[in-house]
Amino acid sequence: MTLRGYQPSFTAGELTPSLHGRTDLAGYANGLRTCRNFILHAHGGVSTRPGFAFVGFTRGGPVRLVAFQFSTVQQYVLEFGAGYLRVHKDGGTVLKDGAPYELATPYTAADLPGLAWTQSADTLFLVHAGHPPHRLTRRGHADWTLTPMVFGPSLSGPAGVTAVASGSGGTAATLRYRVTAISADTGEQSLPSPVVAVTGWTESNWPQGAKISLSWPEGSGVVEYRVYKEDNGLFGQIGATEQTGFADDNITPDLARTPPGPRNPFDGPGKYPSAAAFHEQRLFLAATEQAPQTVWGSAINAYGNFNTSRPVRDDEAITFTIAAAQVNAVRHIVPLGDMILLTSGGEWRVGGASDGAALTPSSLRLKPQGYRGASKVRPMVVGNTILYVQDKGSIVRDLAYSLEVDGFTGDNLSILSGHLFDGHTLTDWAYAQVPHSIVWAVRDDGVLLGLTYLREHRVWGWHRHDTDGTVEAVCTVSEGAEDVLYAVIRRTLNGEEKRCLERLSGRGWATAEEAFCVDCGLSYSGPPVTVLTGLEHLTGREVAVLAGGDVLARQTVINGQITLPRPYSRVQVGLPYSCMLETLDLDPGATAQGSAQGRRRSVARVTVRVAASREFRAGPSAERLVKVRQQQTVLDSPLALRDGLVELTLDAGWNSHGRVVIRQDDPLPLTVLAIVPEVDFGG
Secondary structure (H helix, E strand, C coil), rough: EEECCEEEEEECCCCCCHHHCCCCCCCHHHHHEEEEEEEEEECEEEEECEEEEEECCCCCCEEEEEEEECCCCCCCEEECCHHHEEEEEECCEEECEECCEECCCCCHHHHHHHCCCEEEEEEEEEECCCCCCCEEEECCCCCCCEEEECCCCCCCCCCCCCEEEEEECEEEEEEEEEEEECCCCCCCCCCCCCCEEEEEHHHCCHHHHHHEECCCCCCCCCCEEEEEEEEEEEEEEEEEEEECEEEECCCCEEECCCCCCCCCCCCCCCCCCCCCEECCCEEEECCCCCCCEEEECCCCCECCCCCCCCCCCCCCCCEEEECCCCCCCEEEEEEEEEEEECCCCEEEEECCCCCCCCCCCCEEEEEEEEEEEEECCCCEECCCCCEEEEEECCEEEEEEECCCCCCEEEEECCHHHHHHCCCEEEEECCCCCCCEEEEEECCCCCEEEEEEEHHHHCEEEEEECCCEEEEECCCCEEECEEEEEEEEEEEEEECEEEEEEEEECCCCCCHHHHCCCEEEEEEEEEEEEEEEEEEEEEEEEEEEECCEEEEEHHHECCCEEEEEEEEEEEEEECCCCCCEEEEEEEEEEEEECCCCCCEEEEEEEEEEEEEEEEEEECCCCCCCEECCCCCCCCCCCCCCCCEEEEEEEECCCEECCCCCCECCCCCCEEEEEEEEEEEEEEC
């Protein structure tokens, strides 16, 4: 019996071996046994991974990559190493005076995994449990400053307040006053001026027409002044003015409106926060060593101001502590409508006291959403969904609002590909929304995993990617029409271990000449040459070469150069890698002869629908591959990229599974849209 199978989609990704017999699962029909260096597309197809272009060497030692995104056209990759910061932009390193621009930092190599940050315009707020919070501010490509945060109002209170009494009679008493200033830009209130004392009168025996005249110098950027008078040790507001003076004619202080007092919750070791985020115009900091479940929110639009008055006003700082059975440290703060706190033991939703209400000191509600816990890997927001790594680091989950449960819930995104995580943890990741909606995750052994994720269509599938080296850190920034992945990859080059910063190429190639399918590679475009130089970083390594769309024989780089067999004007050179996909066992279900389970099979022919592809290899196993041959259509021109159906007669043999293996070992593009095997069944 001959059966023609059909697999038009691969969106379930690489399935764990424990599911290779679960033909009843919906994901089985769209899954793969192996998906190595192939990218899953949300619409169903797969494409070979583009190569990593060499940007430069890091300074040495472990690093952390941070995306700094000021606008759609001003985006940077920040390289944090032991005690330094470097800046990269548009595939190159920012230079100053001919050398990589560097800025000193207080962070050691051991500090880097615990570094957290949040951004507002051109300022990055950095926190770490072992260091005071810092501000990193950009003024230009090679002009950055890193300074410890100063806590308190940005506006100073009036200096030199004077008080003069006018009037006679009454009962003498000492009166004390303080004055604050209100910012014209943000509405922030300053700390009060020093106390000014004057001899006046008691409230009950104040002479008619008598007054205390207060005055002070005009302040810059002030829209209003507020005046406070002491009553039994407390200062209460007696009025406000836009002028630089105020008259008290026996006004009773309002002790429900007191001036703010100085407050810095982060003033020493053990009190430094380790999580940060912006939410509802406030900077929220959380999780010090002494108070791991406490969250502090700044005053509105005043990110360094954590001062409060008595009672606390709604625009002043917020402080709250999670009340739970266990002390589980807050690891991440995620703004998403409500504020989501991910702790080491659970997930919490923080919002106003009622639906839609703003979060204020007097309107606060905490509700647990689950008790799975999050690892220290920084979570990400994809659309309106949070993706995070569960505590212990080997399970990936999403978390989104569900109307049915009126809360946040989600799925285990790694369960169908558990073999990719068994015995491993994730250490870093980044999300590239355009063009393929892929989460790129770094495994602790240096393997790069990809998750194609499109929740609205219930698409999530894993693919694995390897290279001649180990991936240590990743981040993504927007460049042109795509979100671009940058990675730090530790490689052995010229006999030494080096950390390379590399940039994943885009895949929008119109011709084969443009294809970039090598790692740690460089591309040349210019007048025809036979000797290609500038490859010093690859000296001593065997490299793959694509020249003018032709695959040349591999050769070893000597003294930073290679020699081509004839002149070429477009060349890609770099470390080779192999791409392979393997289908699951063909399962036709019940047949006229009964179940096909356990029957011998032979895949004699296969039809592959491809797009923008060149020649490749296919077969029933990795050991029995045949190469697709492509006809030369234009003499002395490279082979064109091919769309349509490719029919192959395979080196058939009998086995118990009926799989198809497709492999690309050359630096050429391949996109597979469907696989149609013809399978003969034996007894």
